[in-house]
Amino acid sequence: MGSLFSGRFLSPSFLTGLSGAVSAAVVESLLARFGFGFLGLSLAGSFASNLAQLMVISLLLKSTKTFLxxxxxxxxxxISASVNAFIASRMGGIVFENYSGFFFTKEKGADETPGNRV
Known part of the structure; x- marks a missing residue:
C-alpha cells in the first residue's frame, strides 16, 4: 500500500520485497503440508526470501556481484527466523493449517463449534 501512495509502485524496492514475500509464502505453504514445525518453516521461508530478493536485484542490476x-x-x-519461530511457538500454537489451506488453528471455539481462532 505504501508503494501505491508514495508513487513507487513497481520500483526496485517494491519488486524486491514482493519477490521475497511471495517466495517465502510459497515455500512455507508447501513445506507446511509435510509437517514441518515452526523453526523449519521459518528458516526455509527466510532462505527462500533472501534468495529471491538477491535474484531480483541481480536481474535489475545485471550483475552477479550482489550474491556476495x-x-x-x-x-x-x-537469526531472525529463529527468533520468529520461538515467538510463534510460544503463542500457544495458534498457527496451523485448516481445511482451506490457510494458517489458523482448528480448535473449537468457546461454544464448542469448530471455527478459526486468531
Missing amino acids: LFNVMVGLGM
Whole structure:
C-alpha cells in the first residue's frame, strides 16, 4: 500500500520485497503440508526470501556481484527466523493449517463449534 501512495509502485524496492514475500509464502505453504514445525518453516521461508530478493536485484542490476551479500543476508535471516519461530511457538500454537489451506488453528471455539481462532 505504501508503494501505491508514495508513487513507487513497481520500483526496485517494491519488486524486491514482493519477490521475497511471495517466495517465502510459497515455500512455507508447501513445506507446511509435510509437517514441518515452526523453526523449519521459518528458516526455509527466510532462505527462500533472501534468495529471491538477491535474484531480483541481480536481474535489475545485471550483475552477479550482489550474491556476495548472500552469506550475510542468510546469516542474519537465520537469526531472525529463529527468533520468529520461538515467538510463534510460544503463542500457544495458534498457527496451523485448516481445511482451506490457510494458517489458523482448528480448535473449537468457546461454544464448542469448530471455527478459526486468531
